[in-house]
Amino acid sequence: MTADDDLDELYSLAPEHFTARRKELVAAAKKRGDREAATRIAAARRPTTAAWVMNALVHADATVRTRLAELSERLRAAHAAMDGTRIRESSDAQRSLIEQLVRAGFAAADVSNAPAALRDDVVGTLQAAIADPDVAARLGRLEKAERWSGFGDFGPVSDVAVRTATPRPKARPAPPAVPTPSRSEVAAARRRLTAAERDVHAAERADAKAAEELSARTAALAAARRRYEKLLDSLAAAERELNTADGEHQEAQRAATAAADRLAAAQTALQAAQDG
Structure with a gap:
């Protein structure tokens, strides 16, 4: 093991x-x-509930990582080629796959009537796994929901929502385009992320060390308590033996006194018989 x-x-x-x-x-x-x-x-x-849903999905279906990785490669290739048709096809495939995996994840985790916030977290984690190989590699041991930061090698990933029976809202005007961050901004963001991850790992190691030290101290306390209890048992046994020996000694003293009295009486009777 x-x-x-x-x-x-x-x-x-x-x-x-x-x-x-x-x-x-x-x-x-x-x-x-x-x-x-x-x-x-x-x-x-x-793990949080959303992370547990993803972990349950991966443990129940060994093909999940492969399917996400294949879709990731399709999206990267389509964006790299700036092929609009392939991008639309890949985005449609992404929506379909995420919808399937969301349903399968809730089934694997035995979660019914999931609230909207939980669905959003699961969808966001699947999007992050498609966009970020590091997230994909941690599937099966996730501790919390993941969210793609918006940076990636193949451009934005289309928003995906799990289809429900509710009517679709009316289309709204597209929001103004957000400026694409520069390479230096992306690099700075990644450096901050790396530093934060180092801090988290250091804190986790410190926490694990403290937990280990507490466990060792708890074991030492338990051992000392057992030794103390054994000493108390030994002391009680010694006191019982002392009381028994003292009683036997007193009884022997009484017997010796009685024997001495009988000897004195016998000697007196002998002396009287000799004098008569």
Whole structure:
């Protein structure tokens, strides 16, 4: 059993079972002497509901990552070629795939009548997985919903909404175009993101270390308490033995006194018989 196996199992569970099972897996890793695995597992964070839906989807259907990756390549190629027909076809395929995966994800997670906010989070995470290979690589172990930042190698991804039976609103005028960020702005945003991720990872490592230290101190306290209780038991047993020995000593003293009295009486009677 490896840390990756343990993490895959952990993130295949419903959120309400996550914390208890994480504790068990950390203890098991420590027992087999794998401190690194114990630290990684202890650092795992319970997923949000949207992240759980995505994790359940990927664990239920091994083709999800491949289908998202293939669509991502189609979109990149279409935008790189600036082929309007291919872009529209790929965008339609994107909408269709996301609608299918949203339904499949809720079914896999056994979530019915999902609120609109949860649907938006799941759709946003799927869009992010299509646009960002890093998000796609983390599918199955997501801790929270993801949202594509708007930057990408193949241009904007079309907004996708899960179709419902409600009537479509009237079309509104298109909003004014947002200026495309410059390369320097994109680079600066990515540097800020990288720095924030480093801070998060450092905080997670510190939290895991603190949790490990607390676990060790708790174990030491429990061991000291057991030793104390054993000493109390030994002291009680010694007191019982002392009381028993004291009672036996007093009884022996009484017996010795009685024997001495009988000896004195016998000696007196002997002396009287000799004198008579």
